[in-house]
Amino acid sequence: MNIIEINKVLSNETRLNILKWLKDPEAHFPPHNDINHFNDGVCVQYIGDKAGLSQSTISQYLTMMQKAGLIIPTRHGKWTYYKRNEKLIKQYIQFLDKSL
Amino acid sequence: MNIIEINKVLSNETRLNILKWLKDPEAHFPPHNDINHFNDGVCVQYIGDKAGLSQSTISQYLTMMQKAGLIIPTRHGKWTYYKRNEKLIKQYIQFLDKSL
DNA sequence: TTGACAATTCGATTATTGTCGATATAATAA
């Protein structure tokens, strides 16, 4: 867990929002009819639509969030679904609580 | 409390270190003989020496840390002492714990 | 009131980030 890297990711409003939206996908995104209802998170398009930034920017944001360990991708056919990595997020906060 | 601003401040290794060093000044800095023993924190010079960056860079870092609310300055004569704002730091972690 | 010293601010330069459109890759459907 790289604290600096995580803090960098979380020092951007859009990325912070994405992490929050993914806490409750039903509340923030249209339903995924085909795949088993948000079990693996939300696809890139929906996140992009919600954020209002270009597809490539969102893809890059998601990639860097994933590299920092905050989210987990799952591929279903041509879609990539992203969900929160709750374990890492908890560790991160605990680490801050101890070390900061 | 501006989370983005705080995260930005804490996404730099030196600034993160400064905050940690100030947790235990005795362990990280030479004693301040004149002023009442670290009660108001540590002066800019000592922090700069420890960090190994230029005086102006450190001053700017401390200013931005202070603007984010993480540290509190106290002027004694020609020295400015900086100490941690424990209250804000605690609030910050609690906020992350709830909102993240 | 002048010197000396601590800290801050200013101006400049290089490095990193934000963001886009265009292109490439992967996967399905026709």
Place this chain on the structure above:
DNA sequence: TTATTATATCGACAATAATCGAATTGTCAA
């Protein structure tokens, strides 16, 4: 196999951050 759609990656450019040395300001002591 080819067209279509979803993501990812690339290349570019503008905006912001890192960092320095120089100039300025604030405070005390001579």
